[in-house]
Amino acid sequence: MGTCGPPRQCWGLVVLVLQAAWALGGGQVRYSVPEEAKAGTVVGRLAQDLGLEAGEPEARRLRLVAQGRRASVEVSGASGALVVSSRLDREELCGKSAPCALRLEVLVERPLRVFHVELEVTDINDNAPLFPAARKNLSIAEFTTLPGSRFPLEGASDADIGANAQLSYTLSPSEHFSLDVQKTEEDGESLFLVLTKALDRETMAVHRLVVTASDGGRPALTGTVELVISVLDANDNAPQFNQSVYKVQLPENTDRGTLVIRVNATDLDEGTNRNISYSLQHLFPKDGKDVFGIDRNSGEIRLRGDIDFEDVGLYRLQVDAADQGNPPLSGHCKVVVDVLDVNDNAPEVWVTSLSVPVPEDAVAGTVVALLSVSDRDSGANGRVRCAVWPASPFGLVATFAGSYSLVLREALDRERVSEYEVEVRAEDGGSPPLRASRGVRVPVSDVNDNAPSFAQAVYTVLARENNAAGAELARLWARDPDEAGNGRVSYSVAEGVVGGASSGVARRPASSYVSVDAESGRLWALQPLDYEELQVLQFEVRAVDAGEPPLCGNATVQLFVVDENDNAPALLPLAGGGPGVGAPVSAAPGPGSGALWAWAAWGAPAGQVVAKIRAVDADSGYNAWLRYELWEPRGKGPFRVGLYSGEVSTARALEEADGPRQRLVIVVRDHGEPARSATATLSVSLVEGAEAALAAAGSSSSSSLSGAGLRPAEGGASAVSATNVWLVVAICAVSSLFLLAVVLYGASRWAPRAAVLSGPGPATLVCASEVGSWSYSQRQSRSLCVADGAGKSDLMVFSPNFPPPPPPGPAAKETQPEPPALLDTVSGPPFLGPSSALSRPTPPSRPRPGQAVVGAGLGPRGRAGGGCLAGA
Incomplete structure (x- = not known):
C-alpha cells in the first residue's frame, strides 16, 4: 500500500x-x-x-x-x-x-x-482558496465616507471540505482599513472591508491592499486578491437596499422569462447622484451566469436559462446598485434562490447480470437476473416501487438500496411455456407518478421429464394369413413433448414368447414374427402368417427417448390373423345310420374325393336317413362354412342330401325299379372366395329289410378299413357271432375313449395359460343363419367377426371336438332348433368354453385385415406412456 x-x-x-x-x-x-x-x-x-x-x-x-x-x-x-x-x-x-x-x-x-x-x-488539502477575481477595484469618497463604513467583498472558495475548507482572512497592514468576517446560518459567511479612518484623497489617492485567505489544512494553502481603492470626492450617499438578503423559492420546471424577484435600492442624494443602475453577479455556482438576468433600470431579476434541481439546488446572487454620481456610489444585497424539486425524472432500470437459460427443473429461489433501479429526483419523487408484469413464475427480491434480484418462485414447465418475456416496472412516489420498465427475456431449457406416450394403450391389428414377408401391418406413434434428444423416440418390440406346452407348438419369441422400425414406428411382418398355426399374437412395443436418463412408454399390440380360404374341406368316415342303413366305408378319408357305400332297405319311406356325409374344413368363418350338394344323379332321383347337414335320405319310397345299387356323387363346398371343394362317392345297395338290419349290425363291429360290407347271406351264424364280439370290443373302446376324454378335459382346465395371448391351429368362426347347421373346427379357438353393419360385430365361441356319430336306431329327421344368443364383444379375453352343435349358422361378416381396430382390444390392457426408465 x-x-x-x-x-x-x-x-x-x-x-x-x-x-x-x-x-x-x-x-x-x-x-x-x-x-x-x-x-x-x-x-x-x-x-x-x-x-x-x-x-x-x-x-x-x-x-x-x-x-x-x-x-x-x-x-x-x-x-x-x-x-x-x-x-x-x-x-x-x-x-x-x-x-x-x-x-x-x-x-x-x-x-x-x-x-x-x-x-x-x-479529503486531502489539495485545493487552495480561490477568489472570484485576482483584482478588486473600489471607489470610496473622501470625507463623506465615515469611519466604520463597510464594503462587501467576495469571499474565497475552497473545493475541499471540513477543516481543509475552513477559511480565515488577513489584510495587509493599513491604518485606514480592516477586515470583518460575519457568519450567519441564513447567509453563510460574509466578508467586509471596514473603513477605520477617514480618507484624504490629497494625502493618498489610491490605496492598494492584499486580502489573503488561508484554509485549515496542514500545511495550509492560501489565496489572495488585490484591492485597488480609489478615493473620490463629492457624492457621499450610496444607494441602500431595503433588505440585505432576498430569499426566493423556484420550481425547477419554471419557464424561461419568469420573474424571479424585483429588488429595490434608494439613494438620499439628489440629481444624477440619485439615479441608480443595477447589476448582477453570480456567487454560486460560478458557471451560472446565463441562468438569471436583471433589468438595469427596474431591478427585475428574470429566469434566462433552465434550472434543474438534480444539477444545482441553490443559487446565490449579488445585486449591486450604483448611482450616477461623480464618483458613483453603490449598494449591495444578496438574492438566495432555492430550487424546488419537481417529479420530472422517470425511474431508470437496468440489468446488471443475467443468467439464462433457466432449466425447467430449477428450484424456487434461483436467481435469474440482478437489476439496479434509481431515480434522480429526491424525497417522495425519488422513492421507487418495483414489480414484475405480467403475472409469471418470477418475483423481485430487494437486496440493497436500489438493487433487486429477479428470482424464480414457481416450478417451470418448458412443454407449457418455453420462454418468458418478463417486464420489470418501476414507479416513483411523485404526483403524478412517473414509470419506467425494462424487458427481460428468460428462455427455459429442456429437461427430460416427459416419457413417450402412445395414443392408445392397446392397438388391435388385423392381418390376413399368407401375407408377404416385409408387409406393413400398422404404424405406431408415441408423442414426447420434450425437445432435441429428449424428444427423439426410438421403437422396439419387447421380447414375448408365443406357444408352449399347452398349445402344442414350440415356444418362439414374438420378434420372430414381427418387427418395428426404430425411427418411424412402422410395424411389419418378418414372415408369412398362418392362421391355422397362429390366430392371435400379443406383444408390447416400447418407445424410448434419447434423454439422460432415458424414459420409455409401452403399448400392447394385439395382432389378429384373419383366415384365408387356403384349406379344402376334408371328408371323414360316415356315421352309422339306423335300421336299414348300411355300414359306410371311406377308402381314403381326408381332402379330395372318397369312395363310400351304405345299404338301404326296399320300401323305405321318404325321409329315411341312409347315411351322413361328414366333412371338416381347417379354415374358419365363411371359409369353413360347408354346404353339401348332390352332383349325380341329377334330376328326380330316389335320394337327396341335406344342404348343410350332409345327411343322405330317401326322397321317396324305394322301389325295385330303382335297381339294386345307386351311385351318388356328393360335392362338399366351403363359402370361401374362391370356394374350395371335395367330392364324395357314395354307393347305396338296395336290399331286403332283414338283410339291411344284419348288414347294419355287422358293419358296426367291422373295421372301417375293410373296404367292403358283409351281407347276411354270406356270413350266416358266423356273422352273428362276429357281430357280438365286435359289439363288446366297441363298447370297451368307447368307454376307454370316454375316460381318456374326461382326463384330458380336466388337465386342460387346470393347465396354466401361456403368457402371450395366442394359439396355433385353425379357428372356425360360427355365426347363426336361418338355414343349415354348425361347422366344427379341429381345435378349440376363437376369432373376431368385424361386420360392415352394426348387427354383425360379434365374437363366436364353438366346440373343439367333432360331433359323435348318431346312435343306432331310427334316423331322426333334420331339425332346426332355435339359434343360441350370440356373445357380445368385450374388451377383455372372452370365455373359450365348449359349445354343442347348433343349427342355423349365420354367415359371418368378413374382417378387414391390415388395419388397426380401435377399441376392440382383446386380452390384458397394455401401458401407454408409462413414464418408465429404460430398462426398468
Whole structure:
C-alpha cells in the first residue's frame, strides 16, 4: 500500500479499515481511501474480507459492477484485492457533499452472489482558496465616507471540505482599513472591508491592499486578491437596499422569462447622484451566469436559462446598485434562490447480470437476473416501487438500496411455456407518478421429464394369413413433448414368447414374427402368417427417448390373423345310420374325393336317413362354412342330401325299379372366395329289410378299413357271432375313449395359460343363419367377426371336438332348433368354453385385415406412456 501522509492520517485510515472489517458481519463491506491515491494503491483485501479462500477470486470471477459514473477502482483477479485503477478526485466525484461514499456492487459467480461495498473517499488539502477575481477595484469618497463604513467583498472558495475548507482572512497592514468576517446560518459567511479612518484623497489617492485567505489544512494553502481603492470626492450617499438578503423559492420546471424577484435600492442624494443602475453577479455556482438576468433600470431579476434541481439546488446572487454620481456610489444585497424539486425524472432500470437459460427443473429461489433501479429526483419523487408484469413464475427480491434480484418462485414447465418475456416496472412516489420498465427475456431449457406416450394403450391389428414377408401391418406413434434428444423416440418390440406346452407348438419369441422400425414406428411382418398355426399374437412395443436418463412408454399390440380360404374341406368316415342303413366305408378319408357305400332297405319311406356325409374344413368363418350338394344323379332321383347337414335320405319310397345299387356323387363346398371343394362317392345297395338290419349290425363291429360290407347271406351264424364280439370290443373302446376324454378335459382346465395371448391351429368362426347347421373346427379357438353393419360385430365361441356319430336306431329327421344368443364383444379375453352343435349358422361378416381396430382390444390392457426408465 502507498504512503498515507502524516501519522494522524495513517491512524485514521487504520480505524476506517477496522470499521470496514467490522461492518462485514452486517452484510456490507466499507473501505476508506484518500483522494489522489496513486494507481495500484491497495484499498482493502476484498476477497479475504468476503470469506473467499486463496484461488477462489479468480475461479469464481470476483468482479465489480460499475453503475453510473466511471469506476476508479478495480478488483485484482489474482489476489482479490480492491485497488485504485485511476485518479480519485473527491471534488470531482462528490463536490461539496460529505462524506463522499461510493457504493459498489461486487459479483461472485458459481453460485451467483452479490455483495455491496461502500468506499469512502477522504479529503486531502489539495485545493487552495480561490477568489472570484485576482483584482478588486473600489471607489470610496473622501470625507463623506465615515469611519466604520463597510464594503462587501467576495469571499474565497475552497473545493475541499471540513477543516481543509475552513477559511480565515488577513489584510495587509493599513491604518485606514480592516477586515470583518460575519457568519450567519441564513447567509453563510460574509466578508467586509471596514473603513477605520477617514480618507484624504490629497494625502493618498489610491490605496492598494492584499486580502489573503488561508484554509485549515496542514500545511495550509492560501489565496489572495488585490484591492485597488480609489478615493473620490463629492457624492457621499450610496444607494441602500431595503433588505440585505432576498430569499426566493423556484420550481425547477419554471419557464424561461419568469420573474424571479424585483429588488429595490434608494439613494438620499439628489440629481444624477440619485439615479441608480443595477447589476448582477453570480456567487454560486460560478458557471451560472446565463441562468438569471436583471433589468438595469427596474431591478427585475428574470429566469434566462433552465434550472434543474438534480444539477444545482441553490443559487446565490449579488445585486449591486450604483448611482450616477461623480464618483458613483453603490449598494449591495444578496438574492438566495432555492430550487424546488419537481417529479420530472422517470425511474431508470437496468440489468446488471443475467443468467439464462433457466432449466425447467430449477428450484424456487434461483436467481435469474440482478437489476439496479434509481431515480434522480429526491424525497417522495425519488422513492421507487418495483414489480414484475405480467403475472409469471418470477418475483423481485430487494437486496440493497436500489438493487433487486429477479428470482424464480414457481416450478417451470418448458412443454407449457418455453420462454418468458418478463417486464420489470418501476414507479416513483411523485404526483403524478412517473414509470419506467425494462424487458427481460428468460428462455427455459429442456429437461427430460416427459416419457413417450402412445395414443392408445392397446392397438388391435388385423392381418390376413399368407401375407408377404416385409408387409406393413400398422404404424405406431408415441408423442414426447420434450425437445432435441429428449424428444427423439426410438421403437422396439419387447421380447414375448408365443406357444408352449399347452398349445402344442414350440415356444418362439414374438420378434420372430414381427418387427418395428426404430425411427418411424412402422410395424411389419418378418414372415408369412398362418392362421391355422397362429390366430392371435400379443406383444408390447416400447418407445424410448434419447434423454439422460432415458424414459420409455409401452403399448400392447394385439395382432389378429384373419383366415384365408387356403384349406379344402376334408371328408371323414360316415356315421352309422339306423335300421336299414348300411355300414359306410371311406377308402381314403381326408381332402379330395372318397369312395363310400351304405345299404338301404326296399320300401323305405321318404325321409329315411341312409347315411351322413361328414366333412371338416381347417379354415374358419365363411371359409369353413360347408354346404353339401348332390352332383349325380341329377334330376328326380330316389335320394337327396341335406344342404348343410350332409345327411343322405330317401326322397321317396324305394322301389325295385330303382335297381339294386345307386351311385351318388356328393360335392362338399366351403363359402370361401374362391370356394374350395371335395367330392364324395357314395354307393347305396338296395336290399331286403332283414338283410339291411344284419348288414347294419355287422358293419358296426367291422373295421372301417375293410373296404367292403358283409351281407347276411354270406356270413350266416358266423356273422352273428362276429357281430357280438365286435359289439363288446366297441363298447370297451368307447368307454376307454370316454375316460381318456374326461382326463384330458380336466388337465386342460387346470393347465396354466401361456403368457402371450395366442394359439396355433385353425379357428372356425360360427355365426347363426336361418338355414343349415354348425361347422366344427379341429381345435378349440376363437376369432373376431368385424361386420360392415352394426348387427354383425360379434365374437363366436364353438366346440373343439367333432360331433359323435348318431346312435343306432331310427334316423331322426333334420331339425332346426332355435339359434343360441350370440356373445357380445368385450374388451377383455372372452370365455373359450365348449359349445354343442347348433343349427342355423349365420354367415359371418368378413374382417378387414391390415388395419388397426380401435377399441376392440382383446386380452390384458397394455401401458401407454408409462413414464418408465429404460430398462426398468
